[in-house]
Amino acid sequence: MLFRMLYALNRWYALAVLWIYIALFVLAFALMFIFPPASLAMVFLGVIGLGVAGLAFKAMHAAQSALVRRMISRGQCPLCSETNQYGQREGQFACVRCNAVFLDNGMEVEASRDHAFAS
Numbered sequence: 001m002l003f004r005m006l007y008a009l010n011r012w013y014a015l016a017v018l019w020i021y022i023a024l025f026v027l028a029f030a031l032m033f034i035f036p037p038a039s040l041a042m043v044f045l046g047v048i049g050l051g052v053a054g055l056a057f058k059a060m061h062a063a064q065s066a067l068v069r070r071m072i073s074r075g076q077c078p079l080c081s082e083t084n085q086y087g088q089r090e091g092q093f094a095c096v097r098c099n100a101v102f103l104d105n106g107m108e109v110e111a112s113r114d115h116a117f118a119s
């Protein structure tokens with residue numbers, strides 16, 4: 001459950017941050033004519049916020065990798081929670097049921113993602 005939430009969050013995080021920044025850019029542009037100091041402050045807050053967003057991105061990916069490693073060590077697929085369906089080959093874990101493939105370090109092999117929530 002926790003992994004599924006983190007997985008979805010990690011998947012959409014970068015796009016969400018992009019759209020938030022685009023919306024704030026439009027707001028800052030409008031504020032330039034109404035109250036210029038606010039748009040100037042938003043520029044600096046935006047730069048600081050980008051650093052915070054980057055750190056949050058790294059932290060969430062580290063947490064996801066740790067959860068994946070823990071679930072794999074229990075023989076459980078992180079995506080479909082199927083147990084005893086896991087095969088190990090050359091540092092990879094491949095789920096027989098949903099075709100998800102994870103590396104030893106907890107990173108997911110991208111090509112496997114299409115079938116992740118098939119069942």
Ligand SMILES: [Zn+2]
Pocket residue numbers: 077078079080081082095096097098099100
């Ligand atoms: Zn699976």
